[in-house]
Amino acid sequence: MASGNPYAAELAAAKKAVTLAAKLCQTVQQDIMHSGVQAKADKSPVTVADYGSQILVGFSLKMDVSSGPFSLVAEEALDELRKDGAEEILEDITDLVNETIFDDGSYNISFTKEGILSAIDDGKSEGGPSGRHWVLDPIDGTKGFLRGDQYAIALALLDEGKVVLGVLACPNLPLSSINNINGNSSGDKVGALFSATIGCGAQVESLDGSPPQKISVCSIDNPVNASFFESYESAHSMHDLTRSIAEKLGVQAPPVRIDSQAKYGALARGDGAIYLRFPHKGYREKIWDHAGGSIVVTEAGGIVTDAAGKDLDFSKGRFLDLDTGIIATNKELMPSLLKAVQEAIKETNQAASLL
Ligand SMILES: Nc1ncnc2c1ncn2[C@@H]1O[C@H](COP(=O)(O)O)[C@@H](OP(=O)(O)O)[C@H]1O
Numbered sequence: 001m002a003s004g005n006p007y008a009a010e011l012a013a014a015k016k017a018v019t020l021a022a023k024l025c026q027t028v029q030q031d032i033m034h035s036g037v038q039a040k041a042d043k044s045p046v047t048v049a050d051y052g053s054q055i056l057v058g059f060s061l062k063m064d065v066s067s068g069p070f071s072l073v074a075e076e077a078l079d080e081l082r083k084d085g086a087e088e089i090l091e092d093i094t095d096l097v098n099e100t101i102f103d104d105g106s107y108n109i110s111f112t113k114e115g116i117l118s119a120i121d122d123g124k125s126e127g128g129p130s131g132r133h134w135v136l137d138p139i140d141g142t143k144g145f146l147r148g149d150q151y152a153i154a155l156a157l158l159d160e161g162k163v164v165l166g167v168l169a170c171p172n173l174p175l176s177s178i179n180n181i182n183g184n185s186s187g188d189k190v191g192a193l194f195s196a197t198i199g200c201g202a203q204v205e206s207l208d209g210s211p212p213q214k215i216s217v218c219s220i221d222n223p224v225n226a227s228f229f230e231s232y233e234s235a236h237s238m239h240d241l242t243r244s245i246a247e248k249l250g251v252q253a254p255p256v257r258i259d260s261q262a263k264y265g266a267l268a269r270g271d272g273a274i275y276l277r278f279p280h281k282g283y284r285e286k287i288w289d290h291a292g293g294s295i296v297v298t299e300a301g302g303i304v305t306d307a308a309g310k311d312l313d314f315s316k317g318r319f320l321d322l323d324t325g326i327i328a329t330n331k332e333l334m335p336s337l338l339k340a341v342q343e344a345i346k347e348t349n350q351a352a353s354l355l
Pocket residue numbers: 075137139140141142143144230231232233235236237258259260261279280283286289
């Protein structure tokens with residue numbers, strides 16, 4: 001790693017942690033695909049993978065980052081494991097975590113069931129404006145994970161309320177470009193690890209350890225040539241509103257819909273020009289859904305704001321407190337994107353008030 005990065009040790013630990021967790025997730029996703037388990041029929045495989053990934057990331061960070069007290073703000077809590085019938089799930093998690101650690105060979109340790117419960121409980125920090133906090137989404141894009149599509153293990157470090165480091169492991173994302181997603185003849189490797197530290201730029205490397213390559217957002221300045229990313233799930237973002245924003249801007253290409261913070265990674269290396277996210281009314285965004293992804297984009301030269309053009313504030317605890325939606329693009333397109341967003345929101349609000 002380049003000298004002069006004050007978070008070089010944390011970055012190395014973060015990459016190692018998400019890479020280990022990605023191995024567990026890949027094992028489970030392959031099992032799901034082979035056994036044909038569907039989301040509706042049985043949610044337990046994804047529960048096992050969510051918990052397993054969270055335990056491995058937390059454990060690996062604790063082993064490798066020695067400085068100061070350890071604080072982890074992570075998505076999964078113990079609740080599911082307190083329900084009836086959870087004993088079997090706990091056993092599955094324990095086996096899977098121990099098998100992954102054994103196969104990987106980096107650590108010589110085996111978890112008991114009690115150790116697993118206490119490791120999950122480690123993730124209940126509230127974050128906030130002071131000190132250092134790791135922020136983790138052990139599987140972002142669980143819907144995509146179950147479908148066999150995109151998902152990410154997303155980790156960030158908050159220091160005094162600011163995101164200073166982020167990594168995204170995207171096991172199903174083509175290494176060079178999303179445009180190779182359907183396995184065309186390019187022979188592009190699959191499995192991308194994005195990383196960024198404040199002031200040091202953003203990189204991508206393969207999950208199996210190719211040398212990191214510096215990445216930057218695209219330089220498109222005419223929206224006619226731009227394409228935009230959004231959630232695959234219409235329940236997570238209003239596709240009709242984003243259609244209207246894209247029309248106002250003059251974007252010609254159809255939306256590129258993929259799950260998870262893989263969208264931030266893809267945007268950061270210029271696979272597309274814009275990311276639009278407009279949850280339905282009342283939804284509160286969580287910090288782990290954006291902390292890692294947003295620094296990868298900003299360090300690649302992009303901008304990430306809410307619908308009012310304000311920077312995201314990660315210092316308020318587990319939730320983001322923001323105006324309406326999240327948008328990301330390059331510096332050239334941001335002014336016209338913000339204008340289109342605000343016009344489209346105004347029209348939607350006017351139409352709603354007429355109903
Ligand atoms: N109604 C809703 N509106 C917006 N986001 C939602 C949502 N319900 C869940 N999410 C969040 O959307 C994330 C996935 O985003 P995307 O659509 O970009 O793949 C989920 O992360 P998890 O899969 O980690 O739970 C979850 O936190």
